[in-house]
Amino acid sequence: xxxxxxxxxGDASAFHAxxxxxxxxxxxxxxxxxxxxxxxxxxxxxxxxxxxxxxxxKGSAGMLGFAEIVSLTHVFENLLDLLRKGERALARPxxxxxxxxxxxxxxxxxxxxxxxPQAPDMRGAEADLRELANASTPAAPRKFSVRLGPLAxxxxxxxxxxxxxxxxxxxxxxxxxxxxxxxxxxxxxLSLTGAEADLRSVLALVVxxxxxxxxxxxxxxxxxxxxxxxxxxxPAAFRARRGESRRKSEGRREADRSAPAPQGDASSIRVSVxxxxxxxxxxxELVITEAMLAQEHGSLPDLSRHTRDLQEAVMxxxxxxxxAVFSRFPRLVxxxxxxxxxxVEIKTSGEGTELDRGMIEKITDPLxxxxxxxxxxxxxxxEARIAAGKPRAGTVSITASxxxxxxxxxxxxxxRGLDRNRILARAAERGMNVxxxxxxxxxxxxxxxxxxxxAEAVTEVSGRGVGMDVVRRNIQSLGxxxxxxxxxxxxxxxxxxxxxxxxxxxxxxxxxxxxxYVLPLASVVESRRVxxxxxxxxxxxxxxxxxxxDYLPVRRMGESGEIAVIVESESGxxxxxxxxxxxxxxxxxxxxxxxxxxxxxxSGATIMGDGSVALILDVAHIVSHxxxxxxxxxxxLQ
Amino acid sequence: MSKSILVVDDTRSMRKxxxxxxxxxxYSVEEAGDGAEALERAKTRVFDLVVTDHxxxxxxxxxxxxxxxxxxxxxxxxxxxxxxxTGAELKAKGRDAGATGWMAKPxxxxxxxxxxxxxxx
Amino acid sequence: MQTVTNLAxxxxxxxxxxxxxxxxTFRLGAEEYGIEILKVQEIRGWEVPxxxxxxxxxxxxxxxxxxxxxxxVDLRLKFGLEKANYDEFxxxxxLSVARRVVGIVxxxxxxxxxxxxxxxxxxxEFGASVDARFITGLGTLGERMLVLADIERLMTSRDMQxxxxxxxxx
Numbered sequence: 001x002x003x004x005x006x007x008x009x010g011d012a013s014a015f016h017a018x019x020x021x022x023x024x025x026x027x028x029x030x031x032x033x034x035x036x037x038x039x040x041x042x043x044x045x046x047x048x049x050x051x052x053x054x055x056x057x058k059g060s061a062g063m064l065g066f067a068e069i070v071s072l073t074h075v076f077e078n079l080l081d082l083l084r085k086g087e088r089a090l091a092r093p094x095x096x097x098x099x100x101x102x103x104x105x106x107x108x109x110x111x112x113x114x115x116x117p118q119a120p121d122m123r124g125a126e127a128d129l130r131e132l133a134n135a136s137t138p139a140a141p142r143k144f145s146v147r148l149g150p151l152a153x154x155x156x157x158x159x160x161x162x163x164x165x166x167x168x169x170x171x172x173x174x175x176x177x178x179x180x181x182x183x184x185x186x187x188x189x190l191s192l193t194g195a196e197a198d199l200r201s202v203l204a205l206v207v208x209x210x211x212x213x214x215x216x217x218x219x220x221x222x223x224x225x226x227x228x229x230x231x232x233x234x235p236a237a238f239r240a241r242r243g244e245s246r247r248k249s250e251g252r253r254e255a256d257r258s259a260p261a262p263q264g265d266a267s268s269i270r271v272s273v274x275x276x277x278x279x280x281x282x283x284x285e286l287v288i289t290e291a292m293l294a295q296e297h298g299s300l301p302d303l304s305r306h307t308r309d310l311q312e313a314v315m316x317x318x319x320x321x322x323x324a325v326f327s328r329f330p331r332l333v334x335x336x337x338x339x340x341x342x343x344v345e346i347k348t349s350g351e352g353t354e355l356d357r358g359m360i361e362k363i364t365d366p367l368x369x370x371x372x373x374x375x376x377x378x379x380x381x382x383e384a385r386i387a388a389g390k391p392r393a394g395t396v397s398i399t400a401s402x403x404x405x406x407x408x409x410x411x412x413x414x415x416r417g418l419d420r421n422r423i424l425a426r427a428a429e430r431g432m433n434v435x436x437x438x439x440x441x442x443x444x445x446x447x448x449x450x451x452x453x454x455a456e457a458v459t460e461v462s463g464r465g466v467g468m469d470v471v472r473r474n475i476q477s478l479g480x481x482x483x484x485x486x487x488x489x490x491x492x493x494x495x496x497x498x499x500x501x502x503x504x505x506x507x508x509x510x511x512x513x514x515x516x517y518v519l520p521l522a523s524v525v526e527s528r529r530v531x532x533x534x535x536x537x538x539x540x541x542x543x544x545x546x547x548x549x550d551y552l553p554v555r556r557m558g559e560s561g562e563i564a565v566i567v568e569s570e571s572g573x574x575x576x577x578x579x580x581x582x583x584x585x586x587x588x589x590x591x592x593x594x595x596x597x598x599x600x601x602x603s604g605a606t607i608m609g610d611g612s613v614a615l616i617l618d619v620a621h622i623v624s625h626x627x628x629x630x631x632x633x634x635x636x637l638q
Numbered sequence: 639m640s641k642s643i644l645v646v647d648d649t650r651s652m653r654k655x656x657x658x659x660x661x662x663x664x665y666s667v668e669e670a671g672d673g674a675e676a677l678e679r680a681k682t683r684v685f686d687l688v689v690t691d692h693x694x695x696x697x698x699x700x701x702x703x704x705x706x707x708x709x710x711x712x713x714x715x716x717x718x719x720x721x722x723x724t725g726a727e728l729k730a731k732g733r734d735a736g737a738t739g740w741m742a743k744p745x746x747x748x749x750x751x752x753x754x755x756x757x758x759x
Numbered sequence: 760m761q762t763v764t765n766l767a768x769x770x771x772x773x774x775x776x777x778x779x780x781x782x783x784t785f786r787l788g789a790e791e792y793g794i795e796i797l798k799v800q801e802i803r804g805w806e807v808p809x810x811x812x813x814x815x816x817x818x819x820x821x822x823x824x825x826x827x828x829x830x831x832v833d834l835r836l837k838f839g840l841e842k843a844n845y846d847e848f849x850x851x852x853x854l855s856v857a858r859r860v861v862g863i864v865x866x867x868x869x870x871x872x873x874x875x876x877x878x879x880x881x882x883x884e885f886g887a888s889v890d891a892r893f894i895t896g897l898g899t900l901g902e903r904m905l906v907l908a909d910i911e912r913l914m915t916s917r918d919m920q921x922x923x924x925x926x927x928x929x
Binding site: 015018019022049051052055056058059060062063064228229230231232233235238241242 | 648649650651652654655658691693694695713714716722729732733737738739740741742743744745746749753756757
């Protein structure tokens with residue numbers, strides 16, 4: 001029989017990887033369940049879930065010989081057991097202690113994994129959990145054996161009687177042998193929940209302290225079965241019974257033997273990101289090849305359809321629910337608020353909204369920054385809120401939804417809102433020129449300027465050199481937009497919009513000066529031929545085109561251009577003049593930035609059926625660019 | 639044809655460890671992640687022995703044992719519970735449900751093999 | 760009409776080769792340069808890139824390299840050399856540097872050489888066409904003098920304008 005079961009498993013390191021992965025998942029689940037617990041009415045299922053997760057980690061850690069993890073999770077488990085049985089009430093201290101313990105376990109795992117140089121100090125977390133767990137159970141009564149003597153002179157009988165009666169009230173008086181005479185002893189056993197010191201002081205009222213001897217009687221422990229194995233049926237008996245039973249059901253058994261089912265639970269498998277990306281790329285090329293084929297030889301409807309379906313299916317693999325990003329916010333808000341002495345609740349919705357995984361990675365940092373801002377700069381202190389007639393706790397709500405070809409994420413707070421005057425003052429300080437009577441919207445835009453911060457102190461929390469300018473740039477590099485809206489005293493809303501997927505869009509291809517350009521179809525409203533006389537010039541502001549009741553700015557990419565393509569973005573519409581409308585097709589969006597850099601005016605490139613590269617125009621840029629002398633000339637627009 | 643054992647535990651690493659120990663000794667092993675899944679598996683083929691954890695979602699180990707005892711084919715199949723919990727009350731429940739034995743986690747691979755050898759059909 | 764050469768890194772055959780480093784050599788104007796072979800992905804012939812207005816003259820545009828968009832920089836224009844024509848003999852070296860794929864246009868590619876440590880001398884003070892910052896040493900191979908360039912540093916430098924330094928590491 002080996003002392004360490006883990007040794008018997010031979011090289012256990014193969015199991016380590018599985019254990020670490022599992023532990024990560026369990027810990028994530030523990031954290032998320034803990035954060036969602038409502039102390040007033042804790043969900044039994046949730047408590048059970050947390051218990052099971054910690055229990056699992058403990059079991060596996062034990063097998064692998066990770067003693068320190070077993071130790072901490074054991075205490076953790078004890079508290080959880082009390083909580084789930086209702087023997088202990090759940091309140092904030094318990095949740096906090098458990099969250100902290102979860103963090104320590106995470107560090108313990110990291111240490112075992114090799115990503116931390118030394119094991120974390122778990123004593124604090126362990127002590128906290130132990131204290132909370134023990135606080136609930138009444139201290140078990142302990143048995144004391146008391147000896148008073150040898151007595152110099154007898155104790156006053158009445159006093160002795162009173163003392164014994166008093167002790168009987170405090171606990172349970174057991175066997176006694178009282179020899180209350182000079183040279184004699186008073187002996188008795190006492191079962192008490194109090195401390196020995198208290199007992200001693202009571203006794204000292206009656207006799208000289210030096211004559212008091214208190215010994216503990218070892219508690220006969222309730223029989224705990226710590227046998228590692230208990231058989232309910234002896235092997236021999238079992239075999240005998242089995243023999244009989246077998247003979248009876250032989251026939252049935254034969255019929256029941258079927259081919260073994262596949263091993264393991266394969267409801268989901270892990271695939272490396274590189275493999276997925278490669279798959280996406282290959283399918284993208286297939287799409288292009290199919291388009292080429294269609295161009296040359298006419299399309300085969302079945303092939304078209306299959307290619308399209310394959311494309312959708314592969315893109316779906318890359319889609320990840322945005323909860324992957326949202327999940328970190330509750331903890332972030334909670335800790336931040338605590339640190340800053342504010343009370344903030346967080347609400348999230350639309351967690352199921354799916355985004356391309358590449359997108360998820362890139363919006364995580366900007367969104368995190370926005371949430372930090374909301375708590376740090378946006379939210380007032382509780383007293384200030386009450387003074388303003390607001391509820392004591394502020395709310396930060398983060399919502400995600402899909403609108404057309406984009407995902408829209410809103411970070412809204414009900415805090416103090418943007419201070420227009422402060423911003424204007426800061427702008428003046430920095431020598432920025434702000435037109436008189438600028439709209440609120442234009443003033444908010446100033447916040448996006450590099451180095452702009454009206455915060456009194458760049459707090460450790462949000463001021464890490466990541467300003468709103470970087471947030472906007474990051475979002476824009478994804479082909480998205482950021483907008484601010486705010487009402488003084490009521491709160492601020494930041495709206496982030498990013499394309500649904502980086503990879504494939506429905507497009508309209510146009511020709512300008514012999515070159516092919518691509519416009520996202522979702523942004524094209526309509527197109528038509530226009531005569532020169534339809535274009536009205538406005539001095540210093542280029543031309544406009546009347547479309548029904550609107551006068552839209554005209555944008556040109558070349559000299560000619562008799563066809564107007566009306567395009568629309570979040571900020572409005574414009575008429576883009578082109579030479580010809582070539583067609584409509586799906587294109588695979590290729591990033592310009594992976595090997596090159598972001599070019600203003602372009603949101604990417606694509607590879608056409610003939611293998612040539614066509615540039616994808618950035619509609620937001622087309623619409624909002626003024627094109628006047630002060631701004632830098634557009635790369636593709638004039 | 640080698641003897642087949644069903645290993646049930648919601649903790650993947652635990653399952654793998656038990657499976658490895660048993661496979662190394664020549665048994666063919668199938669795994670299930672909870673009691674419900676195990677019951678379904680057990681209905682598609684009759685295993686020669688079942689090792690199950692107790693604390694699992696959907697259906698716990700003791701309930702699984704009870705359910706399996708309700709199947710005539712499992713009359714003579716040993717059902718061993720392997721759990722970190724060793725409280726007398728729970729063990730009694732296991733015994734009443736029809737478990738053949740109760741083993742504590744962390745388990746000693748040698749001990750496990752001994753038991754399996756003695757009880758495998 | 761593209762010639763494509765894929766370069767596999769050869770196994771060292773002799774002890775000298777095992778010790779030395781391999782370089783791809785190419786001509787740019789009057790000089791011969793050497794760059795680490797590991798940075799070279801392939802060599803292609805010239806194809807007209809898709810131009811992007813508003814980018815410097817030496818960035819010719821982007822091409823489609825088996826489904827990836829790759830920018831092409833004409834080093835001859837960047838370093839102000841006189842001749843820069845584009846015909847069937849024009850060579851484009853596709854590089855893999857700093858996790859990007861970029862292409863450079865040079866006059867001609869020579870060969871792959873191995874230089875033992877003794878054959879490499881420290882960089883001179885006077886400049887070649889390339890800024891001294893990007894020169895790691897001088898290699899001598901018989902009569903030839905090779906300017907060994909840190910092609911990764913060069914291609915990612917600010918004035919090559921290939922990399923957006925503001926959002927790097929974003």
